[in-house]
Amino acid sequence: xxxxxxxxxxxxxxxxxxxxxxxxxxxxxxxxxxxxxxxxxxxxxxxxxxxxxxxxxxxxxxxxxxxxxxxxxxxxxxxxxxxxxxxxxxxxxxxxxxxxxxxxxxxxxxxx
Amino acid sequence: xxxxxxxxxxxxxxxxxxxxxxxxxxxxxxxxxxxxxxxxxxxxxxxxxxxxxxxxxxxxxxxxxxxxxxxxxxxxxxxxxxxxxxxxxxxxxxxxxxxxxxxxxxxxxxxx
Numbered sequence: 001x002x003x004x005x006x007x008x009x010x011x012x013x014x015x016x017x018x019x020x021x022x023x024x025x026x027x028x029x030x031x032x033x034x035x036x037x038x039x040x041x042x043x044x045x046x047x048x049x050x051x052x053x054x055x056x057x058x059x060x061x062x063x064x065x066x067x068x069x070x071x072x073x074x075x076x077x078x079x080x081x082x083x084x085x086x087x088x089x090x091x092x093x094x095x096x097x098x099x100x101x102x103x104x105x106x107x108x109x110x111x112x
Numbered sequence: 113x114x115x116x117x118x119x120x121x122x123x124x125x126x127x128x129x130x131x132x133x134x135x136x137x138x139x140x141x142x143x144x145x146x147x148x149x150x151x152x153x154x155x156x157x158x159x160x161x162x163x164x165x166x167x168x169x170x171x172x173x174x175x176x177x178x179x180x181x182x183x184x185x186x187x188x189x190x191x192x193x194x195x196x197x198x199x200x201x202x203x204x205x206x207x208x209x210x211x212x213x214x215x216x217x218x219x220x221x222x223x224x
Contacts, residue, residue: 040217040218042203042215042217043205043215044215045214090155098143098207098213099145099157099168100147100157101157102155104154105154
Protein backbone atom coordinates (compact mmCIF):
# COMPACT_ATOMS: atom_id res chain seq x y z
CA UNK A 1 0.00 0.00 0.00
CA UNK A 2 1.06 3.57 -0.50
CA UNK A 3 2.49 5.60 2.34
CA UNK A 4 -0.20 7.35 4.36
CA UNK A 5 -3.33 5.55 3.33
CA UNK A 6 -6.62 5.95 5.06
CA UNK A 7 -9.18 3.23 5.30
CA UNK A 8 -11.99 3.25 4.39
CA UNK A 9 -11.90 5.69 1.46
CA UNK A 10 -15.53 6.58 2.13
CA UNK A 11 -17.82 6.05 5.10
CA UNK A 12 -21.51 6.84 5.56
CA UNK A 13 -23.15 6.52 8.97
CA UNK A 14 -26.28 7.67 10.75
CA UNK A 15 -26.09 10.73 12.95
CA UNK A 16 -25.30 9.72 16.51
CA UNK A 17 -23.24 6.68 15.53
CA UNK A 18 -19.48 6.47 15.99
CA UNK A 19 -17.12 6.76 13.04
CA UNK A 20 -13.73 5.08 12.91
CA UNK A 21 -11.09 5.85 10.33
CA UNK A 22 -7.73 4.15 10.03
CA UNK A 23 -4.41 5.31 8.70
CA UNK A 24 -1.30 3.35 7.82
CA UNK A 25 2.14 4.70 7.18
CA UNK A 26 5.52 3.29 6.20
CA UNK A 27 8.37 5.34 7.60
CA UNK A 28 9.14 6.26 11.20
CA UNK A 29 7.37 9.31 12.52
CA UNK A 30 7.91 12.09 15.01
CA UNK A 31 4.19 12.66 15.30
CA UNK A 32 0.98 11.88 13.50
CA UNK A 33 -1.71 14.46 12.96
CA UNK A 34 -5.30 14.35 11.81
CA UNK A 35 -6.88 17.10 9.74
CA UNK A 36 -10.40 17.73 8.51
CA UNK A 37 -11.27 19.31 5.18
CA UNK A 38 -14.72 20.56 4.39
CA UNK A 39 -15.56 20.64 0.70
CA UNK A 40 -13.67 23.42 -1.06
CA UNK A 41 -12.01 24.64 2.11
CA UNK A 42 -8.63 24.42 3.77
CA UNK A 43 -7.43 21.80 6.18
CA UNK A 44 -8.21 22.20 9.85
CA UNK A 45 -5.99 20.58 12.45
CA UNK A 46 -7.88 18.23 14.77
CA UNK A 47 -5.40 16.42 16.94
CA UNK A 48 -1.75 15.44 17.17
CA UNK A 49 -0.29 12.33 18.73
CA UNK A 50 3.42 12.01 19.36
CA UNK A 51 5.35 8.86 18.54
CA UNK A 52 5.75 8.00 22.24
CA UNK A 53 2.01 8.27 22.92
CA UNK A 54 -0.54 5.52 22.39
CA UNK A 55 -3.85 7.28 22.83
CA UNK A 56 -5.12 10.82 22.96
CA UNK A 57 -8.53 12.41 23.45
CA UNK A 58 -9.96 15.75 22.46
CA UNK A 59 -13.69 16.27 22.97
CA UNK A 60 -15.47 13.67 20.83
CA UNK A 61 -12.22 12.64 19.15
CA UNK A 62 -10.06 9.73 20.18
CA UNK A 63 -6.82 8.91 18.39
CA UNK A 64 -4.71 5.83 18.85
CA UNK A 65 -1.25 5.13 17.56
CA UNK A 66 0.46 1.78 17.15
CA UNK A 67 4.01 2.39 16.03
CA UNK A 68 4.76 -1.36 15.83
CA UNK A 69 2.03 -1.69 13.18
CA UNK A 70 2.64 1.79 11.77
CA UNK A 71 -1.02 2.60 12.07
CA UNK A 72 -3.34 5.10 13.68
CA UNK A 73 -7.08 5.37 14.08
CA UNK A 74 -9.41 8.30 14.57
CA UNK A 75 -12.70 7.71 16.36
CA UNK A 76 -15.43 10.34 16.29
CA UNK A 77 -18.11 9.56 18.84
CA UNK A 78 -21.75 10.62 18.68
CA UNK A 79 -21.38 11.93 15.14
CA UNK A 80 -23.19 15.04 13.96
CA UNK A 81 -24.17 16.25 10.50
CA UNK A 82 -21.46 18.93 10.81
CA UNK A 83 -18.82 16.19 10.98
CA UNK A 84 -19.41 15.50 7.28
CA UNK A 85 -16.01 16.17 5.69
CA UNK A 86 -12.85 14.49 4.48
CA UNK A 87 -10.40 13.38 7.14
CA UNK A 88 -6.69 13.06 6.53
CA UNK A 89 -3.86 11.69 8.57
CA UNK A 90 -0.50 13.37 8.15
CA UNK A 91 2.92 12.19 9.20
CA UNK A 92 4.95 14.86 10.91
CA UNK A 93 8.70 14.80 10.58
CA UNK A 94 9.72 17.53 12.95
CA UNK A 95 8.36 20.08 15.34
CA UNK A 96 8.52 23.44 13.68
CA UNK A 97 9.50 23.36 10.00
CA UNK A 98 6.86 20.72 9.57
CA UNK A 99 6.84 18.89 6.28
CA UNK A 100 3.66 16.86 6.45
CA UNK A 101 3.04 13.75 4.38
CA UNK A 102 -0.70 13.39 3.93
CA UNK A 103 -2.70 10.26 3.40
CA UNK A 104 -5.37 9.73 0.80
CA UNK A 105 -8.22 10.68 3.11
CA UNK A 106 -11.54 9.25 4.21
CA UNK A 107 -14.70 10.92 2.99
CA UNK A 108 -17.16 10.82 5.92
CA UNK A 109 -20.85 11.44 5.36
CA UNK A 110 -23.17 11.73 8.33
CA UNK A 111 -26.78 10.99 7.44
CA UNK A 112 -29.23 13.08 9.52
CA UNK B 113 -9.05 33.69 16.01
CA UNK B 114 -6.24 34.65 13.61
CA UNK B 115 -6.28 32.86 10.30
CA UNK B 116 -4.26 32.43 7.15
CA UNK B 117 -5.78 34.27 4.20
CA UNK B 118 -5.18 33.51 0.55
CA UNK B 119 -5.96 35.48 -2.56
CA UNK B 120 -7.38 35.04 -5.08
CA UNK B 121 -9.75 32.20 -4.30
CA UNK B 122 -9.79 31.19 -7.95
CA UNK B 123 -7.27 32.00 -10.67
CA UNK B 124 -7.64 31.06 -14.30
CA UNK B 125 -4.61 31.42 -16.53
CA UNK B 126 -3.41 30.32 -19.91
CA UNK B 127 -0.62 27.80 -20.30
CA UNK B 128 2.76 29.50 -20.34
CA UNK B 129 1.64 32.49 -18.31
CA UNK B 130 3.11 33.48 -14.95
CA UNK B 131 0.92 33.43 -11.86
CA UNK B 132 1.46 34.71 -8.36
CA UNK B 133 -0.54 33.25 -5.53
CA UNK B 134 -0.70 35.35 -2.39
CA UNK B 135 -0.96 34.47 1.26
CA UNK B 136 -1.01 36.39 4.51
CA UNK B 137 0.16 34.02 7.25
CA UNK B 138 -0.68 34.42 10.92
CA UNK B 139 1.34 37.37 12.12
CA UNK B 140 3.54 35.84 14.83
CA UNK B 141 4.26 32.62 12.95
CA UNK B 142 7.77 31.75 11.87
CA UNK B 143 7.37 28.91 9.37
CA UNK B 144 5.54 29.18 6.09
CA UNK B 145 4.52 26.50 3.64
CA UNK B 146 2.90 25.83 0.32
CA UNK B 147 1.04 22.61 -0.36
CA UNK B 148 -1.06 21.64 -3.33
CA UNK B 149 -3.90 19.23 -3.97
CA UNK B 150 -4.67 18.08 -7.47
CA UNK B 151 -8.34 17.22 -7.76
CA UNK B 152 -9.05 13.85 -6.20
CA UNK B 153 -5.47 13.33 -5.05
CA UNK B 154 -3.44 13.70 -1.88
CA UNK B 155 -2.33 16.98 -0.43
CA UNK B 156 1.34 17.32 -1.41
CA UNK B 157 4.10 19.32 0.20
CA UNK B 158 5.78 21.86 -2.06
CA UNK B 159 8.05 24.03 0.04
CA UNK B 160 8.76 25.32 3.53
CA UNK B 161 10.24 28.72 4.31
CA UNK B 162 11.92 29.94 7.45
CA UNK B 163 14.10 32.90 8.31
CA UNK B 164 13.70 34.34 4.81
CA UNK B 165 14.90 31.30 2.98
CA UNK B 166 13.67 27.96 1.73
CA UNK B 167 14.27 25.29 4.36
CA UNK B 168 12.97 22.33 2.40
CA UNK B 169 11.38 21.70 -0.97
CA UNK B 170 9.89 18.72 -2.75
CA UNK B 171 10.65 17.33 -6.19
CA UNK B 172 7.57 19.11 -7.47
CA UNK B 173 9.10 22.48 -6.59
CA UNK B 174 11.32 22.84 -9.64
CA UNK B 175 12.84 25.92 -11.25
CA UNK B 176 9.42 27.08 -12.42
CA UNK B 177 8.41 27.72 -8.82
CA UNK B 178 9.64 30.39 -6.44
CA UNK B 179 8.54 31.79 -3.11
CA UNK B 180 9.02 35.16 -1.56
CA UNK B 181 8.16 37.05 1.58
CA UNK B 182 8.45 40.53 0.14
CA UNK B 183 7.27 42.73 2.97
CA UNK B 184 7.21 40.79 6.23
CA UNK B 185 3.52 40.00 6.01
CA UNK B 186 2.80 38.48 2.59
CA UNK B 187 4.09 35.14 1.41
CA UNK B 188 3.85 34.45 -2.30
CA UNK B 189 4.19 31.49 -4.62
CA UNK B 190 5.13 32.26 -8.21
CA UNK B 191 4.82 29.81 -11.06
CA UNK B 192 6.88 31.18 -13.90
CA UNK B 193 5.39 29.41 -16.90
CA UNK B 194 2.28 27.45 -16.03
CA UNK B 195 1.53 24.02 -17.42
CA UNK B 196 -1.78 22.21 -17.61
CA UNK B 197 -0.63 19.86 -14.85
CA UNK B 198 -0.18 22.80 -12.49
CA UNK B 199 -3.96 22.98 -12.20
CA UNK B 200 -4.67 22.29 -8.55
CA UNK B 201 -5.74 23.78 -5.25
CA UNK B 202 -2.79 25.55 -3.66
CA UNK B 203 -2.76 25.88 0.11
CA UNK B 204 -0.63 28.22 2.13
CA UNK B 205 0.07 27.32 5.75
CA UNK B 206 1.98 28.77 8.66
CA UNK B 207 3.11 27.59 12.06
CA UNK B 208 4.79 28.96 15.13
CA UNK B 209 7.55 27.23 17.04
CA UNK B 210 5.41 24.11 17.29
CA UNK B 211 2.74 22.41 15.30
CA UNK B 212 0.02 22.48 14.21
CA UNK B 213 -0.02 24.02 10.79
CA UNK B 214 -2.74 26.55 10.09
CA UNK B 215 -3.98 26.36 6.53
CA UNK B 216 -5.67 28.95 4.38
CA UNK B 217 -8.75 28.13 2.31
CA UNK B 218 -6.68 27.75 -0.81
CA UNK B 219 -6.44 29.19 -4.30
CA UNK B 220 -7.90 27.08 -7.06
CA UNK B 221 -5.59 27.45 -10.05
CA UNK B 222 -6.98 26.46 -13.43
CA UNK B 223 -4.55 26.40 -16.35
CA UNK B 224 -6.19 26.31 -19.76
